[in-house]
Amino acid sequence: MATKIEWTDETWNPVTGCVKVSPGCRHCYAETFAERFRGVVMPGGKLHVFNRGFDPELRPERLEHPLKWREPRRVFVNSMSDLFGEFVPDSFIARVFEVMRRTQRHAYQVLTKRADRLAAWTRRNPWLLGARHIWLGVSVEDRKYGFPRIERLRDSNAGIRFLSIEPLLEDLGPIDLTAVDWVIVGGESGHYARTMRAEWVRNLRDQAVAAGVPFFFKQWGGIRKDKTGRLLDGRTWDQFPELRRGRERLRRQVWELHETE
Numbered sequence: 001m002a003t004k005i006e007w008t009d010e011t012w013n014p015v016t017g018c019v020k021v022s023p024g025c026r027h028c029y030a031e032t033f034a035e036r037f038r039g040v041v042m043p044g045g046k047l048h049v050f051n052r053g054f055d056p057e058l059r060p061e062r063l064e065h066p067l068k069w070r071e072p073r074r075v076f077v078n079s080m081s082d083l084f085g086e087f088v089p090d091s092f093i094a095r096v097f098e099v100m101r102r103t104q105r106h107a108y109q110v111l112t113k114r115a116d117r118l119a120a121w122t123r124r125n126p127w128l129l130g131a132r133h134i135w136l137g138v139s140v141e142d143r144k145y146g147f148p149r150i151e152r153l154r155d156s157n158a159g160i161r162f163l164s165i166e167p168l169l170e171d172l173g174p175i176d177l178t179a180v181d182w183v184i185v186g187g188e189s190g191h192y193a194r195t196m197r198a199e200w201v202r203n204l205r206d207q208a209v210a211a212g213v214p215f216f217f218k219q220w221g222g223i224r225k226d227k228t229g230r231l232l233d234g235r236t237w238d239q240f241p242e243l244r245r246g247r248e249r250l251r252r253q254v255w256e257l258h259e260t261e
Helices: 029-035 090-102 115-123 126-130 143-154 198-211 247-260
Strands: 010-012 074-077 107-112 134-139 160-165 182-186 215-219
Touching: 090 134, 107 115, 115 134, 115 143, 134 143, 134 182, 143 160, 182 198, 198 215
Parallel strands: 010 074, 074 107, 107 134, 134 160, 160 182, 182 215
Antiparallel strands: none
């Protein structure tokens, strides 16, 4: 399904619905969207796909969708759920990964807040270490919940490891980016968006640059994210793992920005 998410090309949702586990879930965009259709019946009596709102549901009829996409694309897996949620059986996770294994022309982005299960499941599947088209990431909203997830991500078998630091709810201070291949940062959007400060973002950007880790700034967020935009210090940051640049060149870019401030 086509998407407006800036860091991907397509969404694929073999699972929908989820259960809140941490402060980053409080104003979940997916829940807000899905609950609008709870109980909705379409013309002709057909139930809306989100007739059960954001209750977790497996969607096996969607498993083979990526097989039909001929052109390579970046695919966000379960933008409307969490593949490693306790409501998803191991057998179904295996079926999702089997589709990803068979379609190496795509780059799959799997993001979870259940880092313990991610690490445990991938350790049982060592083939993932060589699967650089499967990117495994964890959500990081603060130090309390986010930092333990990063540690578990480091323990996982993954060709590419990434952090989605969104919504960023506090200054994370020093962050260990060892074995991390990509950093995404963004503010919360919507009517109840919590504040994100520019200095929090710059801190993460500078650490990513110093470590030679590609950095993607998604949005400032707020009630009207289209108005607040995506510029950070006068430019967009749209780096991806496959577009890594030399560490020294990245450092120079940040030094030049600081000199002009």
